[in-house]
Amino acid sequence: MSDDTVPTLVDPDWLADRLDAPDLRVLDCTVHLRTDRNGDYQLSSGYDDWVDGHVPGSAFADLIEDLSETDDPDYPFQLPTPEDFATAAADLGVSNDSRVVLYDTVDAGNNNEWAARLWWMFRVFGHDQVGVLDGGWARWTAEDRPVSTSTSEPEPATFTADYRPELVADKEDVDSRPDDDDACLINALRPSDHATQRIPNSENVPAVGEDAVITDDGTYQPTETLRDRFADVGATDAEAVITYCGGGIAASSEALALYQAGITDAAVYDGSLSEWTADPDRPVESDS
Incomplete structure (x- = not known):
């Protein structure tokens, strides 16, 4: 390597x-x-x-x-x-x-x-x-970088997976967090979506849109800006950070932004709201 x-x-x-x-x-x-x-x-x-x-x-x-x-x-x-x-x-x-x-x-x-x-x-x-x-x-x-239209099959390699369960959250992990003062649960959806439906006691740091971790030109915010944004919601002092969204995609981008900000062990709730809201026993809240 x-x-x-x-x-x-x-x-x-x-x-x-x-x-x-x-x-x-x-x-x-x-x-x-x-x-x-x-x-x-x-x-x-x-x-x-x-x-x-x-x-x-x-x-x-x-x-x-x-x-x-x-x-x-x-x-x-x-x-x-x-x-x-x-x-x-x-x-x-x-x-x-x-x-x-x-x-x-x-x-x-x-x-x-x-x-x-x-x-x-x-x-x-x-x-x-x-x-x-x-x-x-x-x-x-x-930026007028080189572009290719040539296509070919990659030469196969050998990859061995080493699973890290601490980077993945499920319903039970999230369910135990709302009353945990040492945890920070972050919703990566837009503010309007967060206001409409969210997991209780979660904070909103949108991945895209207004006040988001990604800027209008498609790049991530500067590292110091990301640190300040996550500090504002308590992520930098939390012992455990979990991100979620609608289906785990924006939450992954949020995890990358957290990593860039120095919070390298944030977990993604893979099922996110798609799974959470399908379970009638799981609570949701809204601003209405």
Whole structure:
């Protein structure tokens, strides 16, 4: 493994200077999430976008089919088993000695979340040499960085997962937190969503939108700004920090922002509100 550690937030200059490094794997993680005329969410792969243009040498990581548990359609992005993740990572050419940079091609105001989801998964399964391209594809192309349309299958590698349960939270973990003064539960959804429905005693630090950890240009806030934001809600002094959102995606981006701010052991509630609100025994609160 190279001694050149991957930054948590990867600057385009850093990546451009290392595109030819033999141990570097770049993965496009794009998923498109849209709302149809009935208000239902529709998911589609970003594979076609990757084919049309991508960071040179990158491969496409399919979060919908290959990197999520697919048995329950009500929870489309649940964490895969260690064995399934190891197989998917190896098929993408990622070994335990690889340095990995992740990005997505979602519009600047909402990007990084899919890349951050896979960043969190790599950490859950024991791989720390991983970072997210800060600003994603939007910034890469805005800075006139090299683009490729050449596609090829990655050369398979060997990846062994080392599961870290402390980075994953479930309903029982969250249920024990509302009255725990040493814990901080953070909702990563927008303020309007937080006001409408939330887990009791949770704090709101939105991943996107107003007063969010991601700026309007798609990059994360400066580290000091993130530290101040999380200090305001008690995360920096908490013994345990858990993030959640609607389905675990924005919560993963929140975990990355926490990591950048120095809170490296935050857990993501993988089921988030999709699972929580489906259980009639779990309380919710709102401003109304």
